[in-house]
Every structure is written in structure tokens, then in C-alpha cells.
Amino acid sequence: MGVLARWEAFLVFVLAATLALGALASPYFLTASNLSIAVAGVMPTAIVALPMTLVIVCGEIDISVGSIVGLCAASLAVCREQGLGIEVSMLASLAVGMLAGALNGAIVAYVGLPSLVVTIGTLALYRGIAQIILEERGVTGFPDWYQEIGFGTVPGTPIPWSALIFVAFFLCFAVFLHATHRGRALFAIGNNREAARFSGIDVRRAILGVFVASGGLCAVAAVVLTSYLASARSDTATGLELPVITAVVLGGVSIFGGSGTLGGVLIAVLVLAFVQNALGLAGVTPEAQQIVTGCVLVLTLVLFGAARALRTAALFRRVRAG
Amino acid sequence: MNAVAPVLALQGVSKRFGPIEVLTGVDLDLAGGRVHALAGENGAGKSTVVKIIAGIIRADGGTLRLDGAPVVFQGAADARRHGVAVVHQHPAVFPDLTVAENIFIGRQPRRGGRIDWTAMYATAHELLLRLRMEIDVRLPVKALGIAERQAIEIVKALSLDARVLIMDEPTSTISSREVDRLFEIVATLKRQGVAILFISHFIDEILGLGDDVTILRSGRRVISCPAASLTPEQTVRHMIGADPGALFPKAAAAIGAPVLRVRNLSGAGFVEDVSFDLGAGEILGLFGLVGAGRSEIAQMLFGIVTPDRGEMHIAGTRAEPRSPQEAMRLGLSLLPEDRHLQGLVLPFPIRANATLTVLRRLSGALGLVNRGEENALAREYVARMRVVASGIEQVTATLSGGNQQKVLLAKWLIPAPRVLILDQPTRGIDVGAKAEIHRIVSQLAAQGMAIILISDDAPEVIGMADRILVLRAGRLVATFERDAVDQQAMMLAAAHTTWDQATTPALQATP
Numbered sequence: 001m002g003v004l005a006r007w008e009a010f011l012v013f014v015l016a017a018t019l020a021l022g023a024l025a026s027p028y029f030l031t032a033s034n035l036s037i038a039v040a041g042v043m044p045t046a047i048v049a050l051p052m053t054l055v056i057v058c059g060e061i062d063i064s065v066g067s068i069v070g071l072c073a074a075s076l077a078v079c080r081e082q083g084l085g086i087e088v089s090m091l092a093s094l095a096v097g098m099l100a101g102a103l104n105g106a107i108v109a110y111v112g113l114p115s116l117v118v119t120i121g122t123l124a125l126y127r128g129i130a131q132i133i134l135e136e137r138g139v140t141g142f143p144d145w146y147q148e149i150g151f152g153t154v155p156g157t158p159i160p161w162s163a164l165i166f167v168a169f170f171l172c173f174a175v176f177l178h179a180t181h182r183g184r185a186l187f188a189i190g191n192n193r194e195a196a197r198f199s200g201i202d203v204r205r206a207i208l209g210v211f212v213a214s215g216g217l218c219a220v221a222a223v224v225l226t227s228y229l230a231s232a233r234s235d236t237a238t239g240l241e242l243p244v245i246t247a248v249v250l251g252g253v254s255i256f257g258g259s260g261t262l263g264g265v266l267i268a269v270l271v272l273a274f275v276q277n278a279l280g281l282a283g284v285t286p287e288a289q290q291i292v293t294g295c296v297l298v299l300t301l302v303l304f305g306a307a308r309a310l311r312t313a314a315l316f317r318r319v320r321a322g
Numbered sequence: 323m324n325a326v327a328p329v330l331a332l333q334g335v336s337k338r339f340g341p342i343e344v345l346t347g348v349d350l351d352l353a354g355g356r357v358h359a360l361a362g363e364n365g366a367g368k369s370t371v372v373k374i375i376a377g378i379i380r381a382d383g384g385t386l387r388l389d390g391a392p393v394v395f396q397g398a399a400d401a402r403r404h405g406v407a408v409v410h411q412h413p414a415v416f417p418d419l420t421v422a423e424n425i426f427i428g429r430q431p432r433r434g435g436r437i438d439w440t441a442m443y444a445t446a447h448e449l450l451l452r453l454r455m456e457i458d459v460r461l462p463v464k465a466l467g468i469a470e471r472q473a474i475e476i477v478k479a480l481s482l483d484a485r486v487l488i489m490d491e492p493t494s495t496i497s498s499r500e501v502d503r504l505f506e507i508v509a510t511l512k513r514q515g516v517a518i519l520f521i522s523h524f525i526d527e528i529l530g531l532g533d534d535v536t537i538l539r540s541g542r543r544v545i546s547c548p549a550a551s552l553t554p555e556q557t558v559r560h561m562i563g564a565d566p567g568a569l570f571p572k573a574a575a576a577i578g579a580p581v582l583r584v585r586n587l588s589g590a591g592f593v594e595d596v597s598f599d600l601g602a603g604e605i606l607g608l609f610g611l612v613g614a615g616r617s618e619i620a621q622m623l624f625g626i627v628t629p630d631r632g633e634m635h636i637a638g639t640r641a642e643p644r645s646p647q648e649a650m651r652l653g654l655s656l657l658p659e660d661r662h663l664q665g666l667v668l669p670f671p672i673r674a675n676a677t678l679t680v681l682r683r684l685s686g687a688l689g690l691v692n693r694g695e696e697n698a699l700a701r702e703y704v705a706r707m708r709v710v711a712s713g714i715e716q717v718t719a720t721l722s723g724g725n726q727q728k729v730l731l732a733k734w735l736i737p738a739p740r741v742l743i744l745d746q747p748t749r750g751i752d753v754g755a756k757a758e759i760h761r762i763v764s765q766l767a768a769q770g771m772a773i774i775l776i777s778d779d780a781p782e783v784i785g786m787a788d789r790i791l792v793l794r795a796g797r798l799v800a801t802f803e804r805d806a807v808d809q810q811a812m813m814l815a816a817a818h819t820t821w822d823q824a825t826t827p828a829l830q831a832t833p
Contacts, residue, residue, distance in 0.1 A: 037556070039704070073328045073413060105507070111755055150464060171733055175688075176689075179687065179690050180685060180689035180690055180691060181681035181682050181684070181685040181691050182689055183676065183680070183688055184681055184691065185681070187667075187670070187674075188667050188670070188674075188678060191668070191669050191670065192663070192666070192667045192668070194663050195664055196666050196667070196678075197626070197646060198624075198626070198646055198658050198664045198665070199646070199678045199679050199733070200645075200646040200649075200650045200679060201647075201678075202645070202647060238531040258667075258669060259669065
């Protein structure tokens with residue numbers, strides 16, 4: 001826990017540095033409207049990072065999130081094409097997302113296959129289904145209020161509606177993970193699955209649960225993203241898994257499972273948002289931005305490993321001395 | 323064949339780990355063409371001897387002599403170069419490679435820069451024939467049983483011209499039919515003049531297979547003599563020593579009505595028809611060697627392994643737990659055998675480990691954990707167990723083994739079970755913590771808890787239990803009441819399988 005607290009302090013410092021460097025790069029950076037745009041742009045990533053944190057804390061991973069978002073967007077679009085109301089379409093898309101997550105979870109938890117392999121498989125599967133049901137069509141013509149979700153702001157403020165949605169889910173997830181017995185069980189599972197099972201924790205149901213949550217929040221992200229892009233297509237959110245996993249790992253969640261906080265993930269999401277925005281303002285191409293994102297991820301892992309090694313060494317010194 | 327001078331000899335070998343001296347002045351002679359059996363209880367120093375001969379660790383004092391000349395092995399590879407090979411309990415093989423590849427891994431015969439498969443298969447086949455093993459050398463090793471894998475390890479050793487073969491408890495993981503095969507191989511090796519060191523728990527194997535026997539106790543050699551001059555009773559007495567020691571006080575407790583009734587419990591592959599009753603306030607000792615089925619019984623009772631047959635009644639009601647959560651609802655607690663793997667979440671603070679079993683109960687409507695209640699509960703039990711720690715937030719991994727075990731005990735006492743199953747509760751912890759745990763368990767029995775104490779530590783079971791059931795190969799073979807327990811008889815029941823119908827008549831005839 002100690003190193004996590006320090007890691008989050010470090011992240012806050014990185015965030016401050018990002019803001020300072022961004023301000024140096026462009027006088028436009030620190031304006032309310034620019035920060036609002038930066039935040040709105042990263043919200044789909046941030047929303048999916050919430051359940052991803054739970055999945056990774058359990059010691060699993062969900063590579064298929066981008067494809068589930070695409071499948072949800074395609075489902076929404078097909079429902080609209082069939083003349084269904086937007087509310088019904090959104091619910092249908094939510095059901096599809098949770099079902100996709102449940103399939104992942106069932107295979108991982110009850111068949112016992114590694115989640116990395118399973119979700120690489122369903123990454124292709126779900127994207128394929130999305131492309132078959134929607135083909136190359138793009139569905140537009142959403143109601144005005146729907147368009148507002150992704151791009152609009154709360155009247156009179158620069159706060160994006162999507163950020164409000166994120167904050168609501170963030171609070172729910174943070175309370176769940178850090179204050180409930182089910183959240184504690186996820187940490188136990190991620191650290192020592194066998195001991196969790198011996199302690200009377202239903203490990204398989206918990207793992208199924210986090211994957212269903214992942215699918216559900218992918219549906220929410222699909223709504224935000226289709227609204228943001230004002231169009232629903234089958235290739236929506238291609239490659240989303242990468243920034244999502246980057247944010248979670250940068251947030252100090254151990255990729256091996258068992259430790260991490262959603263607070264750290266929140267700061268990491270903001271860092272990523274502002275780094276990309278600042279780079280964009282500084283005229284760095286999207287391709288070069290990817291290089292920066294990749295470097296940030298690898299560097300984080302190296303630093304995190306070093307911090308852990310230092311802490312372990314200090315611990316053993318204390319044990320030996322005392 | 324009639325080897326007089328030993329091939330390999332230990333002279334006055336000593337080894338300490340930190341402050342603990344695990345071997346003190348041990349002598350051991352291994353002669354060509356003879357099987358030397360090494361016996362002793364857990365912790366007597368057998369595996370340390372093996373590691374020293376195999377070059378895995380180095381002795382602090384004494385000499386290792388090969389053909390009379392002192393040697394110091396620089397690691398396991400060096401020992402192998404000197405002709406010392408080890409067959410382990412769990413053979414390390416490459417399951418997807420063929421038998422022949424496993425034998426020649428890293429040194430496959432080549433022709434023109436490519437592996438000469440024909441030559442490799444032929445040589446492997448020939449080597450196996452020398453042991454009278456008919457195994458298809460083209461089969462992947464994963465298709466074979468453990469005994470055959472052991473045979474492959476032996477063949478590998480022979481192909482390296484091993485002159486000293488160490489067999490570290492090779493029979494504890496294989497079936498009796500496979501044991502017969504293994505013994506045939508050992509007989510063949512003897513004829514070929516290999517010096518064999520054979521480690522076993524089982525008295526009949528020690529006396530039946532060994533030409534010579536050395537018995538260790540607490541790191542010292544108690545006796546070395548020809549196997550023919552020892553009876554099973556004498557062997558056990560040498561292993562356990564003269565003073566079993568009544569170090570484990572069990573307070574007198576009135577044994578109440580039966581709480582747990584088990585009938586014909588069978589399953590987990592080899593547990594057969596285990597039946598017993600357990601009363602309130604009673605400590606029932608379950609004694610047996612590794613592989614006797616102790617933990618399997620515990621895990622069947624606790625819903626981790628589903629039994630094939632049998633009934634279980636708790637307080638008169640039929641119970642069929644199919645998961646630990648169901649078993650816990652029925653009032654069972656299981657302190658598992660492996661503290662690190664099955665017991666504790668080591669990176670958690672003491673508090674979170676202690677309350678993991680009751681977290682749901684400590685949570686309100688929304689599942690929110692009541693941290694005040696949680697802290698109070700953890701503090702209470704940490705104090706009761708006398709855990710030595712800076713506080714309930716200390717990370718469990720940083721505690722000593724004994725204190726970790728106390729946290730584990732707290733974790734399983736907090737649910738207030740009616741039946742407490744303790745699987746090896748004091749293995750590998752210091753004497754002080756051991757005494758504390760015995761004190762606590764004794765108190766719990768006095769308060770009316772029904773307790774099953776599983777252990778392979780004979781003095782512990784004798785000191786603590788009101789009644790002792792002895793297990794061997796998945797069956798109950800003997801019962802001892804507290805006032806009529808005889809450690810020697812108990813050890814014999816646990817370790818001595820089929821002395822009369824000795825599995826190895828051929829070997830005993832071999833000079």
C-alpha cells in the first residue's frame with residue numbers, strides 16, 4: 001500500500017508537469033475549452049478503464065474491449081436502422097455488451113482458459129460479428145440530446161456530459177473495489193486464487209462478474225463514442241484496448257494482479273488525455289503521439305518494478321534488523 | 323560386485339543454516355553394488371545429506387570422498403560429471419519430447435550437424451533394455467506414468483555413466499505396482515555395480531531393499547548397520563528416539579455428543595471407506611505419512627474435493643458440502659496444509675487476512691465493509707493468538723512463519739466453527755509458536771470445539787489427541803486411545819505396509 005500511495009503522489013507530480021509543459025507548448029492549452037475538449041476525447045477510454053481495473057486486479061485481462069465497443073455500436077446502429085427508438089436501441093446495445101462480456105467470463109472462469117488467449121479470440125470474433133451485421137454502413141441521425149452526450153457540456157460550464165457519466169461510474173466502481181467485501185475478494189483472488197477459494201470466495205463467479213461489468217461498460221462507452229463521432233460504425237473503437245490497458249497500468253495497477261487503486265487510474269487517464277492534447281497542440285503527428293504513449297507505458301513499468309524492488313529490499317532490511 | 327572400499331563416503335559432515343545445525347558429524351559409506359537406505363523422521367536431515375552429495379549445497383565441515391580421494395563439488399553439474407546422479411520424487415522431464423529425447427537432451431547424437439534420430443532411438447532402446455524396460459522410445463513422455471518417468475531419469479543417469487545413484491523418496495508418489503517395477507530396476511542396477519543411496523519413509527522398503535541402513539535423528543547418525551540386523555521395531559525406535567516427550571499438553575476436556583459423523587468416505591483417487599465420529603471438545607488425531615490421504619480427507623470434508631462415496635453428518639444432519647462456502651455455512655473450518663499457497667494472501671495486511679473468511683458478515687446492505695468492526699475483530703484475535711507484529715496493518719508476508727501461522731489460525735477461528743480441521747498446523751514453525759498453537763488448540767477443545775488434528779509429527783499427535791486414527795494408503799489402519807497410545811506401534815501402522823508379503827523377495831536374496 002505504501003508504494004501505491006507514493007506512486008499516486010508521483011502521478012500527481014507527472015500530471016502537474018504535463019499541465020506546465022502543455023502551457024509552455026501552447027498558450028491555448030490551459031484554456032477551459034481546450035481542457036474540456038481534452039477530457040471529452042479521453043472519456044471512452046476512461047469509462048472502459050474502470051472495469052479493466054477490476055479485471056486486472058483479479059489477475060486477468062480483457063483484450064476484447066475495443067471489439068465489444070464496436071459490436072455495441074453496430075448493434076445500436078442496426079436497431080436504429082430497424083426503426084427502434086434510441087432508448088430501446090441503447091438498452092439492446094447494453095444487453096449485447098453484457099452478453100459479450102459474459103461469454104468471455106464464462107470461458108475464462110468455468111472452462112478455465114487463460115483470459116489473454118480467450119479475449120484475443122473474441123477480439124476477432126466480436127469485431128467480425130459487428131462487421132457482418134452492419135457491413136460498411138455508418139448510421140447517423142441521432143436525436144439532439146444523444147449528440148450532446150459525447151460532445152456537449154453542462155450548460156454554463158466547460159464540463160462535458162460524458163465526464164459526468166464517467167464520474168458517476170467512477171464513484172460506483174471505486175466504492176465497490178475499495179470498500180465492499182466483493183472488492184476485497186477481487187484483490188484476494190488476484191494475489192492468491194487458491195487461498196481465496198479455500199477462504200470460501202466463489203472465485204469463478206467473481207471472475208464472471210468482472211467480465212460482465214467489462215462488457216456492460218463497453219456498451220456505455222459505445223454510446224459516448226458514437227455520440228462523440230455522431231456516427232455508429234462497425235470499426236468504432238478499433239484498438240481501444242491499448243490506451244485502456246496503458247491507463248490502468250500507468251495508474252499503478254499491477255499487471256500481475258492483486259494490487260492497485262482506481263484513484264491512480266483516474267490520474268493516469270488525465271495524464272494521458274493532457275499529454276496527447278499537448279502533443280497535438282504542439283503539432284506532433286498522431287503517429288508520433290503513439291510513440292510517446294508507448295514510451296510512457298514501458299517507462300512506467302520499469303519505474304514501477306524498480307520502486308517495488310527498492311521497497312522489498314527496504315522491507316527485508318527492516319525484518320533483519322528487527 | 324563385492325565392493326569393500328566405498329565409492330563415495332561422507333566423513334564427519336556438518337551443515338548449519340543460520341543458527342540451526344541441521345547435520346552434525348554424519349558419516350555415510352556408499353559401496354558399489356549395494357543399496358544403502360537412509361531413514362529418519364521429517365527434519366532428521368535426510369534431504370540435506372542428499373543435497374550435499376548431489377552438489378546442490380556444500381557442507382560446512384567434514385569431507386566428501388570419491389574413491390578415497392577428497393572432493394568438493396562445485397554445484398550439481400560438477401557432481402554429475404563426477405558420476406553422481408539423483409532421481410527425484412517428481413522427475414523433471416520435458417513432457418512433450420519423446421523418451422529418447424529426454425534421455426539425450428542437450429547431447430543428442432549428431433551426424434552432419436543434424437540429430438541422428440536412428441542412433442538416438444537405438445541407443446535409448448538399448449539403455450532401457452539394460453533395465454529390462456520395454457518402453458517405446460518414440461513416445462512423448464507425457465504419455466507415461468511417474469514410475470516410467472523415474473526410469474527415464476535413471477536411464478539418463480546411466481547414460482552419463484553414473485556410479486552413484488541417489489533415489490530421493492522415489493516410492494512416495496507412485497503406486498505399489500509401480501514400486502515393484504522400480505525395485506526390479508534397482509536390483510538390475512545393483513548387479514551392474516552402481517552404488518545406490520535410497521531414501522524412504524517406509525520401514526519395509528528400508529529393510530527390504532537396503533543392504534545397509536543408516537538412520538538419522540535431529541541431524542545426527544544414530545546407527546549404521548546391515549539391514550538384516552534390524553527389526554522393524556528397532557528401526558522405528560531409532561528413528562523416534564527414546565524420549566517421545568510429553569511436551570504437548572492437552573487440557574482435560576469433557577467429550578460431549580458427536581458433532582461430526584463420517585461414514586465410508588471414499589474418493590480423491592485412493593481414500594477408501596474412512597469412518598469416524600468426533601465429539602464436542604474432542605481432539606481427533608489423524609496420523610499418517612505423506613501420501614496417506616490425510617489432506618485429501620480434510621479437503622473432502624471441506625467441500626474442496628467431491629467424494630465419490632460416503633456420508634457426513636454434522637450435529638445429526640446430513641451434510642454434503644460442495645464448496646468451501648457451503649462447508650463454512652455448516653460450521654466447518656479448515657486450516658490448510660500449505661500456508662503460503664492455500665492459506666494466506668501474503669501481500670495483505672494481517673487484518674485483511676484474518677477477516678477474509680467473515681468479510682461478508684462484516685458488510686452492510688450495499689456490501690460495504692464495516693471497517694470499525696473489522697479492525698476490532700482483527701485486533702482481538704491478534705491479541706488472543708499473541709501474534710508478534712507492529713499492528714494489524716503489518717503486511718503478512720513480513721511476519722515470521724510462526725506468526726503467519728497464528729494469523730492463519732485466527733482467520734479460521736473468527737468464523738467460530740463447530741468443527742475445526744487443522745492440517746499440519748505446526749509444520750515448519752519455531753518451537754515457541756508451536757507451543758502457543760498447542761495451547762490455543764487445547765483451550766478451544768476445552769471450550770467444546772470439535773477438532774481434527776492432522777499431522778505427521780508423532781509426538782504432537784500423541785500429546786494433543788484424545789484419540790488417534792492412523793492412515794495408510796487412504797485407509798484407516800489403526801486406532802489408539804489417549805491412554806493406550808504406543809508411538810512405536812503407531813509408526814509401524816503408518817509406515818509398515820506389507821512386511822510379511824514383502825514386495826521384494828528377489829532383492830533380499832541378492833547378496
